[in-house]
Amino acid sequence: MADVWAKISAVLPGSVDQFPLQFSDTVESSVVEILKRCRQQLYSDSTGTNQTLYPQIVVDFSWEKLNTGTWRHIDKEWRRVYSYGCLFKAAALCHNSPSAEELLQAVRTCDMGLLMGAAILDDILQVIVRILQGEVRKSTKEDADESERTEVKRIKIQCPHAPAIKEELSVPRIKCPSLESFNTNYLLPLKPVILEGIIDHWPALSQRPWSIEYLRSVAGCRTVPVEVGSRYTDEEWSQTLLTFSEFIDRHILNKEDGVKGVGYLAQHQLFDQIPELKEDIRLPDYCCLGEGEEDDITVNAWFGPLGTVSPLHQDPQQNFLAQVVGSKYVRLYSPEDTDKLYPHQSQLLHNTSQVEVENPDTERFPEFSKAPYLECVLRPGEVLFIPVQHWHYIRSLELSFSVSFWWS
Template sequence: MCAVDKSLLQLAKLLPEFEDIQHVLPQQEIEARYILQRAAKHFKQLYSMNDDVEELGYLVEALVDKNWERIHSGHFSQVPLTTRQIYALGCYYKIFLLLLIDSGVEQRERCSVILDEALLLGCTENLYDQSNELQTALMKYLDDIGDKNEVGKPLPILKAVARVACRCDIPQLDTPSLSEFRACCYDAMQPTLLLNTLKHWPALGKWRDLNYLLKVAGNRTVPIEIGSNYASDEWSQQLVKIRDFLYRQFSDEDTQVEYLAQHELFSQIPALKADICIPDYCSVNTESPSSVDIKAWLGPKLTVSPLHTDPKHNLLCQVFGCKRIILAAPADTANLYAHEGEFLGNTSQIDAANLDFEHFPLLSKVRFYELLLQPGDCLYLPPKWWHYVRSNTPSFSVSFWFE
């Protein structure tokens, strides 16, 4: 084997010993336990190199492929957590085995894709004590490939959207206390526009410079929605590099609309998570605290989320740009013509921005509420409230779903 990059050897020290990961491996996963134990032992004794690296590489590759097939054999929500954890661990070892052979630019690009797939499909949370540290350090190592990441001219710095006085059909509260939020919003199940609650977020000043997003996140692979509306027949999804998405959507005028929507970007890119804060309002239910699901929504103007519902409480926070939002209460569900079937069962067939009373006569019974979500605003949405969202400008929103 050729000489190994010393920084890679240092990174390998962050890989787990088998004792660190055996708690996520059921006893019946005999094959996975054998391969991962052998891989952990190999990297613990890396300097002696007394293992058959080629054979170990085949075993790890087979483990990754097998669990990739398991993940894709049914609905993602039904995939056992252990399958996703085994897949993630296999990807970690696969990356290091590839880099020990070749740590050049093309190999790092390949390994970067593998790491993103581990984060997207696997489950890296609480795998072992140093898992997050390994993820961050490995991401930095793989992205350190010089001019290969430079693409074309600089991206624009988006102009700040001037705040305007406009229609708002729901209550507005200016930085409410936690007790006020609980009484007026959470317990009352009342959609509310919360003002001046995000002023301390570094993201408000940093993310409009798309070159910052390019530098921090450009090499990551993410799922992108193709088409402005996920309920349309033309809609599809594709895995792309964030840098390619940014250049297409914010530099080219005639490109098809793409949307980075409902993606757990901040677990994938911890550096971006440092630019935001989980609102205190997410901890309002202290009797039964739960984890918070953080989702990113980044796209050009004219992206649309059709009228739909979510099962959890939601704080939709606007970082830059503005969005037109139309709401309807859960009590009107029977009049909103939800699609049939599991995939779109929470989505209405109507265009909330252009009501068609001839084809959907029950809409005459529905009361709709409208507002404009502007930079720095936070919209509280209780579970099961219908909401339509359309970006009037290039936009970055962050949603926090909680129980």
């Protein structure tokens, strides 16, 4: 691993003078001074034993700033400071022939900067983490042991009981409609539909099928946010940070004793954070019918085990829900029937129903049973168009990975 530092230094600015450190008056001069010391250390040949001291001070101090008050009120300058601290810390960890543990710590540090900080130096943290990830892959076994392979196969061949869908309630299906046909028959009248055959060309479904082994090889060492709890409306629901491999072991394979709650990866940044996965998917062509630019489309990852539930809720944009791995049961209600769906009164959950869709409390919510709905089982390779403001309830019938595209 002696050449790790050579690869990292090659993507850094050429000298101290070419490395900008400019902040507004929001950032105290004492913090800027420590950042300058970190920068100087970056270009020195010093091999001191505590190279991470100054970077860690920056990381800790800015972390406190990021966790004071609400997120939207945090000055972006402090997010930039945090990213610089993560950059300096990751570089310090790799300065002198890093151990395998130091490499993993550097990867986690970069991920924290990508998740919580702001982009700096042409998104240099993304560049560095890809270098580090390549080194981690070299230092770890390519193949899982036989017991893990057996467990993976067992999970893959589970045959969950899918609910019977009545024909009169089923979401209509159409194979590869033209843009004009989709626009006229579904987008403009805001009618749900399952689109078949439109993502068969995705590498995630063809050249590089998404399996547990593949996801672990591409993203295993990366730190990601994980939701713990079968649904976000549960009282015990919480969020934590795990590596992708830890998430798989704890919540997908259930290999760790004492783990409580269903873990679910619901991530709005995953494909920006891990571009290798983004290269395995494509934007649906039908998004071009929207009013915004391509950069305005939000791409979300949804990865979790059997039984994970997304409570009945509505979103403020059009949604293409693409199923890559496993199957999901989906139920849809028109926004015209909102008064029968009993949304929460709080501003935080006003877009979410109080009703447990598959086990409703008819005494508390007597009008719910009168609301008409459509339903479907969404299978790999299928894309469900969920029109803006349409209420939708989703339950994973097995290990599932979906990708959704929110667009206007």
